[in-house]
Amino acid sequence: METNESILVRSVVGLDDRRVIGKMRELRVDCDTLAVSHYIVASATTTAPLVLPFDRALAVGDTFVTVQSRENFLPASDGSAQALIAGGFKLVGVEAYSRTGDKLGAVAGYEFDPVYGTVTSITLEDGSVYAADTFVFFAPEFVFVDNGAKTAAELRSSGDVVAEETVVEEVVEEAPAPSAAEVAAAVAVAATEAEEEAEEAAEEVAEEAAEEAASDLSAEDAQLVELLVGATLVDDVTSEDGAFTVKKETVLTREIVDEAISHDALLLLTLAADL
DSSP: OEETTGGGGOEEEETTTTEEEEEEEEEEEETTTTEEEEEEEEESSSSSEEEEEGGGOOEEOSSEEEESOGGGSOOTTOHHHHHHHHHOOOOTTOEEEETTSOEEEEEEEEEEOTTTOBEEEEEETTSOEEEGGGEEEEOSSEEEEOOSOOOHHHHHHHTHHHHHHHHHHHHHHHSOOOOHHHHHHHHHHHHHHHHHHHHHHHHHHHHHHHHHHHHHSOHHHHHHHHHHTTOEESSOEEOTTSSOEEOTTOBOOHHHHHHHHHTTOHHHHHHHEEO
């Protein structure tokens, strides 16, 4: 394959003339056949460009484009030749659009078959490439290609819009909004669970504190703690820091004793207990 740019490095050689006739300058494309129709060649001997019909070129090689002779070019006086030079369809620079009418960008280049001239792909300025099977048509004003987007007519005929609406309705029916009563019940359950978790956490902290306190007791104090549990106070007890207070006639529990230990009030508790 060749591109509109790679062909420009080729010079044209006439086999009968045995010399270079000129160098490739531009291409012209036929909008009806979607193929390269003419080569515009810069003459090697004059300043006037030459027009070579695509089907009169013998071949495109890796170095030269060959023709049989200079006679394969259109005469300089030919009106069609002058029209092609001045305003033939170049394809490059033309805006491309999708079948849905969306602007895709200008054509930056294209690839073509050097044997048949067929344009095999176009490349837009953003780098996107559209192969020949996506071409809708070429025209001097614009190029249309199929970029895969569905037209409104195709959407209506396939029922896609209706199907999408049905799915939305089904989702709404399957997941109705909760009532105010359901929301209130859910909030109450969440609050109860939070309270229970807080109580459990507090109990765990108290147990850990008791275990730590007990682990620090001597054997004698540990025996004393066992004696105090279940005893009754005959006097009020207040720790020196004032943070621990137990009233007279209170029956001591392990929790009370452990709290007394944490406030250095074990001795006070022992003196006030009826053992």
